Amino acid sequence: MNVEDGISYEIAEVDRLVARARTAQTAFEAGGSQALYDKAALAVGWAIMEPRRNEALARLAVETTGLGNVPDKITKNHRKTLGLLRDIAGVTTFGTISDDPQTGITEIARPIGVIGAVVPSTNPAATPANNIINALKGGNAIVVAPSPKGVASCEMLIGFIHVEFDKLGLDRDLVQMLPAPGSKAKTQRLMETVDRVICTGSQNNVHRAQSCGTPAVAVGAGNVTVIVDETADLRDAAAKIAASKCFDNATSCSSENAVVVVDAVYDDFVAAMAAEGGALVPSGDADDVIARLWPDGHLNRDVIAQDADRMLEALGMTARVPAGTRFLAVETDGIGPDHPLSGEKLSRVLALYRAADFDAAKATAARILSYQGAGHSIGIHTGDDARAVGLGRDMPTCRVIVNQAHTFATGGSFTNGMPFSLSMGCGSWGGNSIDTNLHWRHFIQTTKIVRAIAPREPSLDEIFAGYWSEAGQ
Structure with missing residues (x-):
């Protein structure tokens, strides 16, 4: 197989993966409820936080990436996930999330669709888990693109997630990862074909995410x-x-x-x-x-x-x-x-x-x-x-x-x-579209029901009186 044929095969492989994710997401949304979305998010939380699995993930991460240490990775996997689950508990991401009689606007939460998450080797379990939980909380499917060194940890994590999904009758295709070996061509194709890209990691990856043609939420460099x-x-x-x-x-x-x-x-x-x-x-x-x-x-x-x-x-x-x-x-x-x-x-x-x-x-x-x-x-x-x-x-x-x-x-x-x-937006200073910590709100969109209300048109005097007094008419 020559290089061109190899790239074509990789692209077709990614397309099949995304198609399966899209089918799973459509069904997830069609049968959706807040209870279902919450249940799926909790399944992922327990997949990484269950102590024996947490330790296995931490040990594998250090062994395969050569970065960090096992006790702290265990702590990170536990606390970051526990904190996220606390943050999203009780948050409404299905159905009506606001209804304002004064403006006449009702806002309905909607999934984005299929999320593509590019994640780093520094946190090869905690960062994917964070993205997956947020994605499922919003009714999405997600495909993760790990760094080459993070492949083994991501594979293990998703295996644990699928075990939990099987207990609940959830479709495994809601959470997938790019098949090994990773490549720039696969990641690029993923970013081009999903509905939103979430990118944490090298600034090269961030640049590629923000120029791939798909709406992207990426984060800047720390120092x-x-x-x-x-x-x-x-x-x-x-x-x-x-x-x-x-x-x-x-x-x-x-x-x-x-x-x-x-x-x-x-x-x-x-x-x-x-x-x-x-x-x-x-x-x-x-x-x-x-x-x-x-x-x-x-x-x-x-x-x-x-x-x-x-x-x-x-x-x-x-x-x-x-x-x-x-x-x-x-x-x-x-x-x-x-x-x-x-x-x-x-x-x-x-x-x-x-x-x-x-x-x-x-x-x-x-x-x-x-x-x-x-x-x-x-x-x-x-x-x-x-x-x-x-x-x-x-x-x-x-x-x-x-x-x-x-x-x-x-x-x-x-x-x-x-x-x-595990992903901090850096605003315009860091070349990012967000200035907040990445969280659940970045994984949903909304539809607004707009009704007529009593007129609220001000007079010119109400708007310009102060300006006219200073600058004249």
Whole structure:
């Protein structure tokens, strides 16, 4: 079989898959009810959360991707799914969702149809499960396109889902994945033939999703910067930053990549960070870390998302840091393409910046986000809430995370009001159509019943009186 014939076969294979999904979705919608959609979503939740299956998925994910660690993947699979199920419990996605006598408009929820979900290897079970639950909650079918390293985990997850579906008499074709081996041609065809694309992962995939011709919801790149000011509880800030940075070996797009500390508390914060296992790498040694972290201009795979001991060995730091070191904080002041520490590192490595005062810290953070990660999020540890609000007014970001461990807060937490999600929209700053966490509302559309109401036409004076008084007629 030549290359052209191979691509034609792959396209036909995807078309058959989508056709089966469309048939299943049509029947799912025709016999739909809120109880049915909720039951299907819960089946997926239990498929990933049942403890033995959760552990199997976590172990397989680490084994096949080489990213993260098993205990944290188990926690992520459990908490992200539990939080999502909490968020959607009681949410109406079938039938009438609003009826407003004042406007005369009744809004009816409708499925989108067949969803195509492109998902990353960093969360090869949790992200697909999140998308699948949301899709079924809205009455859709879904076809998942995993990254090559995520194929095995996605296959196992969907196998568990189908076991639950069989118990309930649900059609397995409601949840499918592109058959292995994955390819760009298959993913491209999927994106072109479904009714909506949901894309989380590399910016190359995001670009392809947003230019495939199908309406797409895609998310931007992370490069989280956190400010620690002179009013912060330094012990609390250091503990939260350490816990967040080390969780699942920094696979999350919400993992802190840079910390900007004001001069008045810099030394005290470094000491607090050391107590949490954060070893300071002075700026004089930064070049050696950079050379080992980007040996050929690309991130070193022996460092990316690895446990602390392996990361330290790959960076030649084992004998140069205290025993019990969990992560590195590398002093730097450079920002931009010639200063790779200012970008996303996908590892237990932080860039540490020193700022004269809060205004200088804010300016540094703005420069970092303008280089990489605009729109995603910024964090601040402070006792002055007005500063957090000021960041929300001035910074190119969709989220300001205040006095929280960033990884656990950005994508939803049981201690904040953000929707549980593994995909964060970054607004116009990040080139995205959404500025919220991906959630159930992105998986439905609505039909509006529009009735006549009493006239509400204002006079010109009601509209222009204030303007005329200032500018004249």
